Amino acid sequence: MSAWAPAGDLPSIARRRAWRERLALSRPAAASVALLAAGVALWSLSLSHIRLDRMTDIGLPSVLPVGTWVSLALVTAGCAVAWRLAEPALMALGVATTILVLHGLGVLGEPTMRFATAWQHVGIADYIATHGSVDPSIDAYFNWPGFFILGAFVSKVAGLHDIEPVARAAPLFLNALYVPPLVSIGQSLFADRRVVWLGAWIFVVANWIGQDYFSPQGLNFFMYLVVLAIVLRWFRGGPGRERGGWPWRAARALAGRARAVPETTSTWPQRATLIVVVALIVLGIAASHQLTPFALITGTATLTLVGWCRIRTLPVIVALIVGGWLAYMAVTYLVGHVHLVTGDVGAVDVTVGSNVGRRLHGSPGHQAIVELRVVSTLVLWAVAGLGFLRLARGGRLIPALAVLALSPFPLLGLQSYGGEVLLRIALLSLPFMALAAASLFVPAEAGASVSRVAWTALACLGVALVASFPFNRYGNERMDYFSPDEIAGVRALYRIAPQGATLFAGSAALPWRYTKYADYYYYDSLTGGDADVNLDDPDQRRLARDVALRMATPDRSPSLLIITRSTAAQTDLFGPWREGAQLRLRRVLSRSPYFRVAYRNPDAVVFVLRRVPRERR
Amino acid sequence: MLAAFTWSHVDRATSGALWYSLVPLAVVLLVTGEVWVAYRGARSVTLSMLGWLATAAALALLGVRLAALAR
Numbered sequence: 001m002s003a004w005a006p007a008g009d010l011p012s013i014a015r016r017r018a019w020r021e022r023l024a025l026s027r028p029a030a031a032s033v034a035l036l037a038a039g040v041a042l043w044s045l046s047l048s049h050i051r052l053d054r055m056t057d058i059g060l061p062s063v064l065p066v067g068t069w070v071s072l073a074l075v076t077a078g079c080a081v082a083w084r085l086a087e088p089a090l091m092a093l094g095v096a097t098t099i100l101v102l103h104g105l106g107v108l109g110e111p112t113m114r115f116a117t118a119w120q121h122v123g124i125a126d127y128i129a130t131h132g133s134v135d136p137s138i139d140a141y142f143n144w145p146g147f148f149i150l151g152a153f154v155s156k157v158a159g160l161h162d163i164e165p166v167a168r169a170a171p172l173f174l175n176a177l178y179v180p181p182l183v184s185i186g187q188s189l190f191a192d193r194r195v196v197w198l199g200a201w202i203f204v205v206a207n208w209i210g211q212d213y214f215s216p217q218g219l220n221f222f223m224y225l226v227v228l229a230i231v232l233r234w235f236r237g238g239p240g241r242e243r244g245g246w247p248w249r250a251a252r253a254l255a256g257r258a259r260a261v262p263e264t265t266s267t268w269p270q271r272a273t274l275i276v277v278v279a280l281i282v283l284g285i286a287a288s289h290q291l292t293p294f295a296l297i298t299g300t301a302t303l304t305l306v307g308w309c310r311i312r313t314l315p316v317i318v319a320l321i322v323g324g325w326l327a328y329m330a331v332t333y334l335v336g337h338v339h340l341v342t343g344d345v346g347a348v349d350v351t352v353g354s355n356v357g358r359r360l361h362g363s364p365g366h367q368a369i370v371e372l373r374v375v376s377t378l379v380l381w382a383v384a385g386l387g388f389l390r391l392a393r394g395g396r397l398i399p400a401l402a403v404l405a406l407s408p409f410p411l412l413g414l415q416s417y418g419g420e421v422l423l424r425i426a427l428l429s430l431p432f433m434a435l436a437a438a439s440l441f442v443p444a445e446a447g448a449s450v451s452r453v454a455w456t457a458l459a460c461l462g463v464a465l466v467a468s469f470p471f472n473r474y475g476n477e478r479m480d481y482f483s484p485d486e487i488a489g490v491r492a493l494y495r496i497a498p499q500g501a502t503l504f505a506g507s508a509a510l511p512w513r514y515t516k517y518a519d520y521y522y523y524d525s526l527t528g529g530d531a532d533v534n535l536d537d538p539d540q541r542r543l544a545r546d547v548a549l550r551m552a553t554p555d556r557s558p559s560l561l562i563i564t565r566s567t568a569a570q571t572d573l574f575g576p577w578r579e580g581a582q583l584r585l586r587r588v589l590s591r592s593p594y595f596r597v598a599y600r601n602p603d604a605v606v607f608v609l610r611r612v613p614r615e616r617r
Numbered sequence: 618m619l620a621a622f623t624w625s626h627v628d629r630a631t632s633g634a635l636w637y638s639l640v641p642l643a644v645v646l647l648v649t650g651e652v653w654v655a656y657r658g659a660r661s662v663t664l665s666m667l668g669w670l671a672t673a674a675a676l677a678l679l680g681v682r683l684a685a686l687a688r
Contacts, residue, residue, distance in 0.1 A: 268655050268656045271655035272652040272655045272656060275648060275651045275652055275655060276648065276652070279644065279648050310654075311651050312651075313647045313650060313651060313668070314651075316647060316672055317644055317647050317648060319676075320640055320643055320644050320647070320672065320675055320676070320679075321640075321644060323640070323675075323676070323679040323683075324640035324641070324644075324675075324679065326679075326683065327640075327679045327682045327683055327686070328637065328640075328682075331686065334683075334686050335686055338686055338687040
């Protein structure tokens, strides 16, 4: 319609009326929007009442005001109403609001970027932006530098001197990014959009795993979902179209009735482009992260095996790209570290022990958080299992969903991944577990209303997931949060320390390495090396001497130690020393002749090693 | 055998380049094979054979190389 058309002509009136009808909300829809809006408003107001300095060993929940909990309840109620109406726009709004109030707590509720590793990742991107190159000899990160090169590129292109403000918002940004491919996967598997959006919501409230910070794995998880979404939407084929041996025939027998959603039609140039896009994404994944590519190999291989991936050579393509990267691009790291990469292969018991057993220690509050995390994960897996059972009993089991939920588990046999592989497996399987769990509550018949029993069960699960999220996600917040004084302390450390100095931290929970990544020798702890330090040593003189010996450098170059509120919190939470060990150390070193206090504020103190004791232990 | 032959008969730079290019070549051939399926609706026997041949050689090369790195 031309802008010169006379006002009030019939088509424009009809269009305006259609818009009015579209915008007009039914009473329940208006109630849903009102609940969500009220929840966000109350949530925003409650943020300023969080007393972060009073956190206990159970983390952020210990200082969340009542208003925050009420706002979470309001948003959950708004989501429930939206889901009952089954209106996609409203359900999407509910999911977006849930992301804001749950994942935004750590972003907008804290004055600085949380999580020490995020600061380190900023430092790697900063190094690449500053030097314009990657030095694989620095550490493992520089052998899989794709994400950091992207971060450096974005900061340069955007003209940012400091990428930290962008990195800080990563949990919000990444969780919002995960939803579209997840919904696309859901739409490829389930005809009922209530399953799809409930699955997306369960994913958001169960994703406490915390890999969605400024990290390669955070972005790679998105790319992993995109690859699977493309395969399932455009390349999953139809019943009876595949050929193959008994696994294919058995899978097709199971899948025949399950393919309620037809494959999205496409032209051959579209399919060809998508295949090339998938190959390029895989290259990006292989260049950015060590673990995700292997999950993609198992995921695409199992999908191909059950006949839900028409790009039959995709697992081989992924394996070749990953193998090629390992053998040629990551050689600098692999040489001398192969035992670290392959040492745990097949040792599932060791991996499980290091992933579960070693985490169940520390202060009582911390142990309670770890136990809650284990229970929450097991409950979700159990509900997902019931979902799979229900689908199977109704002859609607979707092999693609089942294999994708289970395909990350073989990673257990690869390596312990620093005691984190179970967490990563939980994350990689979460989208599919969430969809399976969602299917438990939705009737098999399209459009049929949800039974009262299902509603009650869903309400219980939803409340449990939302209420446990702050505990699961922010349970370690005492050490993951950094006060402005701590940031000031680290800045002072960089001001004081000359280039090439050796820098020690009380523990790894420190927001450092965000700049001058390769200019210093960094040590995350006073333990390790020839001179282990026992912070519980009752002899203060011996303790100071041991710390001085630990910090002594062979060439007498400057050596500094920083102790902050967060480094002290980490040893309080995880041990092995008694609570308050680092605060005591701070007092002891302040009085020791071996050290000089170079900087001090209420949350941080920087010590410079003044002289090395002559006596040895 | 092929690797040993080229290693002993071709100068280091050329044979190195040849083996370095094997993995990308295998990937390109496999991707091209899948694009061909998208275009014609069926696999090209020639492309498939070339793709799998290059893949087998590339995987063998990667295996040998990773084993050498492990030592």
